[in-house]
Amino acid sequence: MLEIKNLNASINDKKILKGLNISIKPGELHAIMGPNGSGKSTLANVLSGKEGYKISGELKYQGESLDEISIDERAQKGIFLAFQYPTEIPGVNTSNFLRTSLNKVRKAQGKKELDALSFLKIMKEKSNELGMDEKMLSRQLNVGFSGGEKKKNEILQMKILDPNLVILDETDSGLDIDALKIVADGVNSSRNKEKSFLVITHYQRLLNFIKPDFVHVLADGKIVKSGTKELAMELEKTGYKGIN
Amino acid sequence: MKNQNTNYNQEYKYGFTTDIENIKAPKGLSEKTIKFISEIKKEPKWMLDWRLKAFNRLKVSKEPDWQKPKFPKIDYQALYYYSAPKSMKDKPKSLDEVDPKLIETYNKLGIPLNEQKKLSGVAVDAVFDSVSVATTFKDELTKKGIIFCPISEAIQKHPDLVKKYLGSVIPISDHYFATLNSAVFTDGSFVYIPPNTRCPMELSTYFRINASETGQFERTLIIADKGSYVSYLEGCTAPMRDENQLHAANVELIALDDAEIKYSTVQNWYPGDKNGVGGIYNFVTKRGACRGKNSKISWTQVETGSAITWKYPSCILQGDNSIGEFYSIAITNNHQKADTGTKMIHLGKNTKSKIISKGISAGKADNTYRGLVDIGRNASNSRNYTQCDSLLMGNKCGAHTVPYIKNKNSSSTVEHEATTSKINEDQLFYCNQRGLNQEEAVSLIVNGFCKEVLQQLPMEFAVEAQKLVGISLEGSVG
Ligand SMILES: Nc1ncnc2c1ncn2[C@@H]1O[C@H](COP(=O)(O)OP(=O)(O)OP(=O)(O)O)[C@@H](O)[C@H]1O
Ligand SMILES: [Mg+2]
Numbered sequence: 124m125l126e127i128k129n130l131n132a133s134i135n136d137k138k139i140l141k142g143l144n145i146s147i148k149p150g151e152l153h154a155i156m157g158p159n160g161s162g163k164s165t166l167a168n169v170l171s172g173k174e175g176y177k178i179s180g181e182l183k184y185q186g187e188s189l190d191e192i193s194i195d196e197r198a199q200k201g202i203f204l205a206f207q208y209p210t211e212i213p214g215v216n217t218s219n220f221l222r223t224s225l226n227k228v229r230k231a232q233g234k235k236e237l238d239a240l241s242f243l244k245i246m247k248e249k250s251n252e253l254g255m256d257e258k259m260l261s262r263q264l265n266v267g268f269s270g271g272e273k274k275k276n277e278i279l280q281m282k283i284l285d286p287n288l289v290i291l292d293e294t295d296s297g298l299d300i301d302a303l304k305i306v307a308d309g310v311n312s313s314r315n316k317e318k319s320f321l322v323i324t325h326y327q328r329l330l331n332f333i334k335p336d337f338v339h340v341l342a343d344g345k346i347v348k349s350g351t352k353e354l355a356m357e358l359e360k361t362g363y364k365g366i367n
Numbered sequence: 368m369k370n371q372n373t374n375y376n377q378e379y380k381y382g383f384t385t386d387i388e389n390i391k392a393p394k395g396l397s398e399k400t401i402k403f404i405s406e407i408k409k410e411p412k413w414m415l416d417w418r419l420k421a422f423n424r425l426k427v428s429k430e431p432d433w434q435k436p437k438f439p440k441i442d443y444q445a446l447y448y449y450s451a452p453k454s455m456k457d458k459p460k461s462l463d464e465v466d467p468k469l470i471e472t473y474n475k476l477g478i479p480l481n482e483q484k485k486l487s488g489v490a491v492d493a494v495f496d497s498v499s500v501a502t503t504f505k506d507e508l509t510k511k512g513i514i515f516c517p518i519s520e521a522i523q524k525h526p527d528l529v530k531k532y533l534g535s536v537i538p539i540s541d542h543y544f545a546t547l548n549s550a551v552f553t554d555g556s557f558v559y560i561p562p563n564t565r566c567p568m569e570l571s572t573y574f575r576i577n578a579s580e581t582g583q584f585e586r587t588l589i590i591a592d593k594g595s596y597v598s599y600l601e602g603c604t605a606p607m608r609d610e611n612q613l614h615a616a617n618v619e620l621i622a623l624d625d626a627e628i629k630y631s632t633v634q635n636w637y638p639g640d641k642n643g644v645g646g647i648y649n650f651v652t653k654r655g656a657c658r659g660k661n662s663k664i665s666w667t668q669v670e671t672g673s674a675i676t677w678k679y680p681s682c683i684l685q686g687d688n689s690i691g692e693f694y695s696i697a698i699t700n701n702h703q704k705a706d707t708g709t710k711m712i713h714l715g716k717n718t719k720s721k722i723i724s725k726g727i728s729a730g731k732a733d734n735t736y737r738g739l740v741d742i743g744r745n746a747s748n749s750r751n752y753t754q755c756d757s758l759l760m761g762n763k764c765g766a767h768t769v770p771y772i773k774n775k776n777s778s779s780t781v782e783h784e785a786t787t788s789k790i791n792e793d794q795l796f797y798c799n800q801r802g803l804n805q806e807e808a809v810s811l812i813v814n815g816f817c818k819e820v821l822q823q824l825p826m827e828f829a830v831e832a833q834k835l836v837g838i839s840l841e842g843s844v845g
Binding site for chain 2: 171172173193194195198199203204206209210212213214215220223224227228231263264280284
């Protein structure tokens with residue numbers, strides 16, 4: 124699904140990713156942990172195609188190089204990023220935004236665009252699963268949403284867009300324990316043989332709910348250690364200093 | 368670094384020209400020209416006298432020059448002041464007699480005039496250069512006592528109303544362009560809503576400039592009698608040309624006791640090309656008088672076209688408890704310039720005004736909000752709220768806010784808020800990541816930024832206006 128080889132990325136002459144390697148197969152869920160500022164969000168940004176980075180190395184998605192592919196095309200091809208800090212967009216109705224987004228993706232994938240009514244049905248169903256208040260979806264996108272509501276809204280979009288590669292950037296941060304379970308359920312119910320996940324988190328706790336196939340430690344721009352769920356437990360005890 | 372998949376790259380959609388034989392006034396500005404206009408419109412003598420009075424005034428009047436957008440001197444002798452299709456000479460009695468080319472032109476503009484296809488719930492007066500071509504739903508409106516007709520027809524058929532109100536809000540001597548308009552105005556709409564009548568449909572006028580080297584001098588007069596309500600909308604487009612063409616309009620609104628007028632504009636004159644060649648000079652005087660108590664006038668404008676937009680739709684709040692509103696979106700891209708805003712003149716007691724202005728500037732464009740809030744000595748307990756937001760795209764464009772505030776009554780309050788921001792990269796990234804391309808993302812974000820104004824538009828036009836906002840900003844980012 125995703126093949127990252129010797130990835131280097133810098134911005135404003137600051138080197139952030141320094142020779143990073145990861146390979147994710149369909150159906151796998153990889154967790155990435157690592158200290159603040161180690162480059163986790165940068166990796167997520169680079170994968171989704173955000174501009175402004177100087178990049179070298181190899182990035183392959185579904186066997187195809189991502190080099191010349193824009194952010195929106197990557198999204199249409201099924202790469203989804205749940206943002207660490209979802210942006211507020213004033214004046215834009217949340218459910219209209221979701222429908223526009225879904226129809227863009229569907230259209231690119233050769234599917235029929237959904238009319239307002241059939242979309243509403245899907246949105247209702249998915250938002251209920253996440254225990255979201257429907258009224259929230261008629262509000263302006265992320266405006267005045269609480270931290271947890273913003274994160275749920277990201278997961279809602281993930282569920283609606285049904286992507287192939289999901290990148291969750293600290294989606295668990297700022298969630299209360301109930302919300303954490305709901306979000307984890309949302310992820311678990313979306314897991315299948317075709318979909319892959321890259322889950323960035325600081326907390327082992329999340330991985331009790333979402334069982335990763337692999338856990339990687341990202342420090343100073345590269346993967347310094349990889350393992351299974353046990354690695355996360357170990358980190359919890361020793362902290363990042365214990366690694367290397 | 369990557370190629371955004373842009374899926375629309377539309378040029379100005381309305382830039383075509385209708386090839387039609389015209390009757391023109393003699394070139395240039397003179398008494399002869401004015402007499403020509405008055406005669407071809409079969410005007411009574413009092414109207415000609417009024418025009419000539421304005422013309423005399425014009426001779427001693429000077430163009431204002433305090434505006435931010437400067438422009439080369441206009442050669443008033445090089446213009447035609449009247450141009451109309453030859454087929455309109457003997458006014459067609461019904462739509463069947465109207466030249467099919469004209470009907471076709473309006474079809475192309477999305478304004479079907481024939482009975483079967485006409486827009487439902489919207490009565491249209493179609494003005495082509497200097498004449499009104501057709502007015503729909505006239506009979507239905509007449510049944511309710513509503514008058515909706517070209518102003519040239521009102522001058523003949525309803526002289527008492529015209530005499531009473533024409534120039535009563537914008538005096539002949541107001542300023543250069545208002546005076547010029549008073550001397551040479553050609554067509555526009557006349558609306559009269561009788562007492563206690565709610566106009567059952569949207570009234571609208573569609574202005575089309577077609578002929579070259581021709582100025583368009585629109586004159587519109589709307590009177591809402593006691594306890595009445597009307598919602599009126601104007602739209603406009605023009606061919607793509609290398610010359611700058613002048614559209615100098617005067618629009619007067621009068622609201623009597625307990626009456627309300629909602630006036631919306633979607634201005635999409637040709638903006639000129641990417642290098643700033645051509646485009647309309649849109650120099651317009653729009654003013655409404657809330658003459659009666661509890662009356663209300665609300666202006667909404669979406670200004671996306673024109674090389675230069677220079678206008679301040681204003682409210683004179685004479686009646687006690689009257690309300691004035693101004694909602695504005697002004698978008699300038701490439702080399703376009705806008706200097707627009709409003710004047711709220713509070714004279715009566717307990718008068719309220721609200722100003723919401725959204726200026727969006729891209730390319731090398733320049734956008735100024737200029738507004739006056741004037742609370743008179745007797746306007747006790749009056750209130751104004753003003754909010755001006757500017758959005759910049761790129762770093763070659765400009766945004767300016769020039770508010771003038773005069774409060775002469777200590778029991779009244781004026782509140783002013785202003786923000787200027789750049790289009791937010793994180794918002795663009797967020798939208799892109801959800802599958803929207805750059806143009807779509809810009810359009811969505813800007814439409815959100817303008818929402819408070821867009822939602823003031825009649826529903827029938829809101830969707831079109833939203834699309835227009837996106838199209839006007841095409842190529843502004845990335
Ligand atoms: N535009 C930029 N200019 C300069 N430095 C930047 C820029 N963007 C990110 N950085 C730096 O790159 C480093 C990695 O940032 P990144 O956001 O990827 O960290 P992270 O691993 O996600 O951290 P956290 O766990 O706190 O979310 C940080 O030191 C950050 O300050
Ligand atoms: Mg981060």
